[in-house]
Amino acid sequence: MSPLGPRDTSEGRHESPEERADRRWNELLQEVRVLQTGVQILFAFLLTVVFMPRFATLSQTDQTIYVVTVLLGAATTGALIGTVTFHRLVAGHRLKPETVFWAARLALVGVVLLLATVTSALLLILRIAMDDEAVPWIVAGLVAWFMLCWFALPAWVLHHYSTKD
Template sequence: MTPGAGGGESAAAHRSGRQESPEERADRRWSDLLQEVRVAQTGSQVLFGFLLSVVFMPRFAQLDQFDRDLYVVTVVLGALATGSLAAPVSYHRLFAGRRLKPQLVDAAARLVATGLILLALTIGSALLLLLREAVGGAAAAWITGAVMAYFAVCWLLLPVFQLRRQDHRGKRPPDG
């Protein structure tokens, strides 16, 4: 086992079943976080790029005020999502060489979580805008609500349920 400061096994290694130093753990968590961000960031950037072009389409002038306002909200949410998902790069540049990797990983993880929430809201509002044009107001609202509920189940409820099942069985998942 990895010796801690007092010569015994580190508490983190004991809980996670891994034999890694705090620095190795921070490096592993940072690498995992970067892989996750690459997926979400690419999606948010592509969606944001498409949203930016919508205002220049001829049909945009025909939208009613609600849809124009919804478009503005969608673009702002997309910008915030993209900014949140890109922020870990800035943190990394500012923290580099300062021996603050655990703090970097914690801050970046919070920004990514915020970015994912903003991305879900961006997708939801973009879907509502699109469906209002395609199928009308009431159907658009119901379909968008169902899609957002699905996101909540997949992105939040299923992982929380799995964590609770693991905790109930007395097995703590590795700290990631």
């Protein structure tokens, strides 16, 4: 049962497959816009770190974590921008439902890569800021929180509130 009351499954959207694909595409674009803004800010910040005087004083481990973080940020950017370029390259070929399907997968890959990027960035920043044995535990706790918010809660809602077809 829905938290807003019983669901009337006889009602629903009355839209053609093309209208549904258009709606889903617009929803996906809005989601990617939110993601891309945060990724661009994070990636821009990461790109400047190597030019800071303190970078040369970092341990080899921290420099390696930095490089991995930048590569993850680049991969995240690629996946999220890939949703739009995918559409651009296949637009006009009557493949909107397929475009939405594959672009949505690219966006989900982007979210997973964003999780990895944020994890790596947190690890690097907290290692430098705290120099404490608790850093891996703090990062693990935050990763668990992200996974709960980004994946587990939506999966639970989907399972719990979906109609049994």
